Amino acid sequence: MSGRERELVGEVFDSNFIAPAGPMIDRFEKEFCELTGHRAAAALSSGTGAMDIALRLLDVGPGDEVWVADLTFIGGASPIIYRGATPVFLDVSPDTWTLDVALLTDALEEADKKGRLPKVVIPVDLYGQSCDLDEIVRVCDRYDIPVVVDAAESVGTRYKDRHAGKGAKMAIYSFNGNKIITTSGGGILASDDEELIVRARYLSQQARRPVAHYEHTETGYNYRMPSLCAAVGVGQLEVLSRRVERRREIFNIYADAFKSLVGVAMMPEADYGISNRWLTVLTLDPTNVSIKSTEICKAAERENIECRAVWKPMSRQPVFLDARVIRSGTADDLFATGICLPSGSAMSDAEIQRVISLISKSVLAH
Numbered sequence: 157m158s159g160r161e162r163e164l165v166g167e168v169f170d171s172n173f174i175a176p177a178g179p180m181i182d183r184f185e186k187e188f189c190e191l192t193g194h195r196a197a198a199a200l201s202s203g204t205g206a207m208d209i210a211l212r213l214l215d216v217g218p219g220d221e222v223w224v225a226d227l228t229f230i231g232g233a234s235p236i237i238y239r240g241a242t243p244v245f246l247d248v249s250p251d252t253w254t255l256d257v258a259l260l261t262d263a264l265e266e267a268d269k270k271g272r273l274p275k276v277v278i279p280v281d282l283y284g285q286s287c288d289l290d291e292i293v294r295v296c297d298r299y300d301i302p303v304v305v306d307a308a309e310s311v312g313t314r315y316k317d318r319h320a321g322k323g324a325k326m327a328i329y330s331f332n333g334n335k336i337i338t339t340s341g342g343g344i345l346a347s348d349d350e351e352l353i354v355r356a357r358y359l360s361q362q363a364r365r366p367v368a369h370y371e372h373t374e375t376g377y378n379y380r381m382p383s384l385c386a387a388v389g390v391g392q393l394e395v396l397s398r399r400v401e402r403r404r405e406i407f408n409i410y411a412d413a414f415k416s417l418v419g420v421a422m423m424p425e426a427d428y429g430i431s432n433r434w435l436t437v438l439t440l441d442p443t444n445v446s447i448k449s450t451e452i453c454k455a456a457e458r459e460n461i462e463c464r465a466v467w468k469p470m471s472r473q474p475v476f477l478d479a480r481v482i483r484s485g486t487a488d489d490l491f492a493t494g495i496c497l498p499s500g501s502a503m504s505d506a507e508i509q510r511v512i513s514l515i516s517k518s519v520l521a522h
């Protein structure tokens with residue numbers, strides 16, 4: 157927390173708007189739109205819920221395919237299953253670790269010939285790096301396929317001259333406790349189409365018709381963000397730019413320390429944007445480094461340092477083993493060789509040095 161959140165939560169107590177409605181939610185949505193440039197946004201209880209509503213708004217249902225980047229966290233993919241649709245996983249580019257545009261272009265051409273185009277395409281902004289959104293939208297526009305960006309990890313990230321996610325049909329963001337800013341738990345669905353967002357708010361509050369009694373012509377969800385969480389979010393937005401600065405600084409300290417280690421490479425930054433460097437991630441080249449990423453994670457754990465593997469590709473998850481995948485091998489390689497390093501904005505320089513020393517020792521000893 158930055159310090160101001162307690163005061164803002166106090167304002168919610170004073171106003172007694174403890175329900176998932178009230179001025180603090182409106183304020184959070186408005187300030188999020190000011191940050192990102194989206195015309196409208198609906199504050200929700202999670203990023204997963206935001207994706208669920210996005211797919212519902214696009215009428216995704218049984219018989220539809222939804223294409224999604226293979227290298228991601230399951231929260232952005234599960235809603236495809238909630239909707240009864242079929243996920244298809246697409247590999248990522250080694251240059252950005254996000255949806256491979258060339259692969260997507262070829263796959264859409266092929267799917268068009270077979271008359272099996274996806275209903276929606278979901279690129280993912282990975283570890284704070286924006287996907288190449290304009291290119292993805294350009295290709296999808298040829299077939300009238302809407303793009304919903306899973307920007308859960310990229311609050312504060314820039315794509316070209318704008319905020320990540322802006323320019324898609326819709327974008328979802330997460331404020332889960334592990335993200336660069338948090339509302340404890342929460343998410344937001346944002347778009348330039350205000351009508352979609354008005355409908356998202358309605359669906360997120362049990363699809364209650366605006367009449368005096370409880371009237372429903374369709375079923376909705378209980379997905380609205382509580383006011384208390386929105387207050388935390390308003391406080392967090394105030395410190396977002398400092399957080400991005402610090403995360404980038406942390407990345408640079410690591411990158412500087414590892415530049416002389418043969419076989420260690422840092423996650424590349426695409427030249428079209430500025431990543432929030434939510435997580436600092438490195439890869440080990442097995443031709444130069446004999447220790448495996450899993451062994452380094454175990455060694456770190458023994459020293460009470462939390463390192464983690466890169467996301468295991470969705471197509472390799474037991475729950476999705478039957479799903480179709482368009483694979484180049486990049487997601488598999490990144491899972492096998494990547495390590496996410498401790499990257500919290502509150503880390504001290506001494507703590508970063510402890511991680512550097514552990515990684516350097518482990519790599520040099522092998």
Ligand SMILES: Cc1ncc(COP(=O)(O)O)c(C=O)c1O
Nearest residue numbers: 202203204229231232308330332
């Ligand atoms: C890429 C990605 N998609 C979706 C989600 C889901 O967000 P939430 O945890 O708010 O449901 C997350 C994070 O948790 C994520 O990292």
